[in-house]
Amino acid sequence: MAIHRSTLRNKKNTLSLDQLHLKKESRKQINQLIEEFTFLEALKKYDIPVANKILLYGHTGCGKTATAHAIGQALEKEVVTLNLGGFVSSKLGETGKNVTDVFRKASFGDTVLFIDEFDFIGKVRDYDNQDSGEMKRLVNTLIQQIDQLPEDTLLICATNHVEVIDTALLRRFQIKLKYELPSQEKLDVYYDDILERFPDNLTNIKRVYDISYAEAKDVALQQVKTKIINQEKLKLISEVN
Structure with a gap:
């Protein structure tokens, strides 16, 4: 088979x-x-x-x-x-x-x-x-x-x-x-768990509710990635100037 x-x-x-x-x-x-x-x-x-x-x-x-x-x-x-x-x-x-x-x-x-x-x-x-x-x-x-x-x-x-x-x-x-879909309280705990490994300047994200854990993870990491990329862009600009 x-x-x-x-x-x-x-x-x-x-x-x-x-x-x-x-x-x-x-x-x-x-x-x-x-x-x-x-x-x-x-x-x-x-x-x-x-x-x-x-x-x-x-x-x-x-x-x-x-x-x-x-x-x-x-x-x-x-x-x-x-x-x-x-x-x-x-x-x-x-x-x-x-x-x-x-x-x-x-x-x-x-x-x-x-x-x-x-x-x-x-x-x-x-x-x-x-x-x-x-x-x-x-x-x-x-x-x-x-x-x-x-x-x-x-x-x-x-x-x-x-x-x-x-x-x-x-x-x-x-x-x-x-x-079932997690409550807002449970999602906040989940968001905290995801963000705890990042420095404070990356953890200020917009939290979305009434979604699954998998969707919350995508929401959080997408915003963190955007912040990291923007920081790197600023570094490049400052180096050029």
């Missing part, structure tokens, strides 16, 4: 859980998950299952992907990322087999399998009728693979559109964490 780097990949240089701006309840559930995996063997002795299937859903740019990689880092597991949208859109007839192969490889490795754009399974209902049977088989394949996932393999799925996902798939996840 040929898998492109953009479809199945490993991500390095991730943020830690402490560096993420998570809701208290979400962080509490993630901490519980990490403890369960840390003491997995002790729980197995009593035949107690661990929560190894997580769904991260909500607004784009609010930290779902960063959370998946931070969990992998905390567990010291390799994170393998599958972008379901790009994966399915190639040859529909081969997708079920390819998904099975990905799950099999993840099951035999000490990995976290992270499936991004999980809502694509719901969006494919918009395909024409000739593909509807194939898509039903794909959903069934996913359900089967999720049900057969070994206890020591962690599956994390992310979606911006949880409402379009098949309810039979949603029921498989023991943990569901919702990501």
Whole structure:
């Protein structure tokens, strides 16, 4: 099976859980998950299952992907990322087999399998009728693979559109964490974190609210870059004069 780097990949240089701006309840559930995996063997002795299937859903740019990689880092597991949208859109007839192969490889490795754009399974209902049977088989394949996932393999799925996902798939996840746009107070903390490494003359920026963390980062860094470039231009002018 040929898998492109953009479809199945490993991500390095991730943020830690402490560096993420998570809701208290979400962080509490993630901490519980990490403890369960840390003491997995002790729980197995009593035949107690661990929560190894997580769904991260909500607004784009609010930290779902960063959370998946931070969990992998905390567990010291390799994170393998599958972008379901790009994966399915190639040859529909081969997708079920390819998904099975990905799950099999993840099951035999000490990995976290992270499936991004999980809502694509719901969006494919918009395909024409000739593909509807194939898509039903794909959903069934996913359900089967999720049900057969070994206890020591962690599956994390992310979606911006949880409402379009098949309810039979949603029921498989023991943990569901919702990501919402941060409040002004939380964004101020985030802006402060971004700007703390810069000198004071670069930190006086216009702060924008009602946006995601990813958008706030772009807003802050763009203004800092502009200030740096303007300072360098002034230096060049003064040198010429």
